[in-house]
Amino acid sequence: MTISKSDQQMLSSLAKPYDRIAVIGAGSWGTALATVARRAGREVVIWGRDGEVTKAISDRQENPKYLPEIGLPEGIEATTDMAAALRNADAVLVVTPSTTLRQICAQMKPHLGDGVPVALCAKGIEAKTGLLLGEVAAEELPGHPIGALSGPTFAKETVLAHPTAATVAFDFRYSDRLAPHNSPAARLAISMSSESFRPYISDDLVGVEIGGAVKNVIAIACGMMSGAGFAENTRAALITRGMDEMKTLAEVLGGRRETVTGLSGAGDLTLTCSSTTSRNMSLGTQLGQGLRREECFGGENVVVEGEVNSISVVDLAAQIGVTLPICEAVHAILHEGADLTQTFRDLWSRPIEGEPRTLGISLNHPFGESA
Structure with missing residues (x-):
């Protein structure tokens, strides 16, 4: 079925962005994605293990360890407290190494609101089990839509607002087919969109994960x-x-x-x-x-x-x-x-x-x- 331009515009206007986004991982790419979300007008909190890094992000709008000498937008909260990071989060981006994903998901689980979507921003396949990262997250976080954000994205260029495009992928449920603008993929794409960051929407989570x-x-x-x-x-x-x-x-x-x-x-x-x-x-x-x-x-x-x-x-x-x-x-x-x-x-x-x-x-x- 072909959707007319007017219908596309209507669907776009119906898509509701997530107001508050939690970013789990304060490395270079996590910081870049927090920057993207903040520029798009979202409330953003970023979690990291390193207290010096989170303090620098909150107090000085910089990440001297991973993105030195680059200013970050004002208003990004940063914390080492997982419960605080996930409190009232409408969507979560997980940007920690693939080898720690299962552990991080288990740490997140008690603090996630019901049905909050989780997008994975690391790339890999779990050792020994052979599971895709989406399958790992689904095992640890039942009841939460699991997706991925992936694409040709160097962190420094993204923070510097060089035009960047990426794919947001979630498996589409039956309800997502009926109302695609309400799907987690569409809502997260709208939530991250700005003049310099352009997301595309996919329902092929497996294909996106294998590419990464x-x-x-x-x-x-x-x-x-x-x-x-x-x-x-x-x-x-x-x-x-x-x-x-x-x-x-x-x-x-x-x-x-x-x-x-x-x-x-x-x-x-x-x-x-x-x-x-x-x-x-x-x-x-x-x-x-x-x-x-x-x-x-x-x-x-x-x-x-x-x-x-x-x-x-x-x-x-x-x-x-x-x-x-x-x-x-x-x-x-x-x-x-x-x-x-x-x-x-x-x-x-x-x-x-x-x-x-x-x-x-x-x-x-x-x-x-x-x-």
């Missing part, structure tokens, strides 16, 4: 090859074939291939694979230059989501019988001690396949092991 989880692994691969001295041809090939791996995994898990071509897939993948501002790309670059893992980032213990996700993504793919050659190559280098040069040489000499896959062709590569 896999793109970090592909970014490490791109960094490895750039660090090893290869150039744009190589990076373009890895981005394109990496997106195919994202599509394949999403489709098997019930998502849509189309979603992966959007902001949360192709958009985020392109951004993350194009700049060492991304910690994933930066880690790969340093490894490609010959640094040992413990020497990367000047020896600091920097959490890199793609490094963690490479384990859970490859494990999940193996469980469901999906082959992800680039992700498997990154996993082998990071966690199995495989030689970087030989691993990528083997990747490039895999059997020659059809594009599209429906051709069903597989030819031994002249320089491959099976030749």
Whole structure:
């Protein structure tokens, strides 16, 4: 069914924003999203573990630890008290590392109002269980709509009000189909919209989550090859074939291939694979230059989501019988001690396949092991 322009405008006017938004996580991206919500006119409270950071946000409108020398909007409340952060919240953005999500959700549970929607802003797949983060949150927070906010979004650029777009995804219930303007996805999108931040709405939570989880692994691969001295041809090939791996995994898990071509897939993948501002790309670059893992980032213990996700993504793919050659190559280098040069040489000499896959062709590569 096609919706007329006048009907679209009417639906927009009917969509009611969430008045008070709680942001759980006061790192760079959490602070950026708090800034976005505040600029959009919302009441905003941000929770963090570090009292010095929350005090600086409240008192001086800055986050000197994660976004130094950048002014934040006035009126953002900040606290280390989870109960205070969630009190009277109409919607919640969870912006903590994927590895701590289950613990954070359990900590949130006693303080959440009935039916308050929760949007996840981290990206990954839970280790050992193979659950998408949305499934983890749903287990810990029954009765709450669970969604995701994802897209090509560097935190610093977002805070500086560079035009930025992202996807807000929630599974649509029957009632959401009947009144899409009342869906959590639509209401959160309206709540975060401003002159510089443009959300899009999706009902494909699985597709959005897979894009976010896999793109970090592909970014490490791109960094490895750039660090090893290869150039744009190589990076373009890895981005394109990496997106195919994202599509394949999403489709098997019930998502849509189309979603992966959007902001949360192709958009985020392109951004993350194009700049060492991304910690994933930066880690790969340093490894490609010959640094040992413990020497990367000047020896600091920097959490890199793609490094963690490479384990859970490859494990999940193996469980469901999906082959992800680039992700498997990154996993082998990071966690199995495989030689970087030989691993990528083997990747490039895999059997020659059809594009599209429906051709069903597989030819031994002249320089491959099976030749």
